[in-house]
Amino acid sequence: MKVIIIEDERAAVRNLISLLNEVRPEAEVVTVIDSVAGTLEWFAEHPLPDLLFMDIHLADGSAFEIFEHIPLSCPIIFTTAYDEYALRAFKVNSIDYLLKPIGQADIEHALQKLEHLHASPPSGTQHEQELLQLMRLLNKKESFKSHFLIPVKGDKLLPVPVEMIRLFYIRGCQVKAVLNDRSEYAFTQTLDELTDCLDPAHFFRINRQYLISREAIKDIDLWFNGRLSVNLHHFTPSEKILVSKARVGEFKEWFSSSVR
Known part of the structure; x- marks a missing residue:
């Protein structure tokens, strides 16, 4: 499995690579890209990977800007600290949405979900149920005291x-x-x-x-x-x-x- 990581925090990149090595040692991280511009340049000359890990907040803008310029039809796992982007993430081919800090169990669950989807693509009803569960989670998070x-x-x-x-x-x-x-x-x-x-x-x-x-x-x-x-x-x-x-x-x- 060829993987590309789009992330501008070095510590997050190291953590993600370490977790991938633990749960899927056969995965190959092809490259790490830290910006919207760099992502557009890369995919202008290279094929899509089997899986993208993508932070939403990058140094030069939102990762969602990428989808306005190029079609990324490969599976995507979003990684970010910002809950409010969750529903938007699911509209752009997202397999999962992991809130930082990311742990081994998070990665394992997301990859198992990817493998399950390859074996049995979800029905529209199943996808709607997953979105409803996510909305309940976000509503709970928004209710925490600040x-x-x-x-x-x-x-x-x-x-x-x-x-x-x-x-x-x-x-x-x-x-x-x-x-x-x-x-x-x-x-x-x-x-x-x-x-x-x-x-x-x-x-x-x-x-x-x-x-x-x-x-x-x-x-x-x-x-x-x-x-x-x-x-x-x-x-x-x-x-x-x-x-x-x-x-x-x-x-x-x-x-x-x-x-x-």
């Missing part, structure tokens, strides 16, 4: 972007948030409610007492009985923050996936 209004000093509301929050924790019956400047604020929501309204790509529920962001983690100690002990940059708890043995695998996968 800001909070935190009551302070009784008569003021402090607007706080989620990016400034490093962790939430419970002390007694009170939920508190710790910001990147180490300031703390009380929240009226429960930790369960906060877990549901925050993007799981950014926050992980370590245990019943802690919901933390990746940026809060200083280092991690191996602990007894297969558990992990998490040490934080912005907060020193009175007890160990432990990840249970049952969630260690999930935690490692979340942490290593990196924030997009």
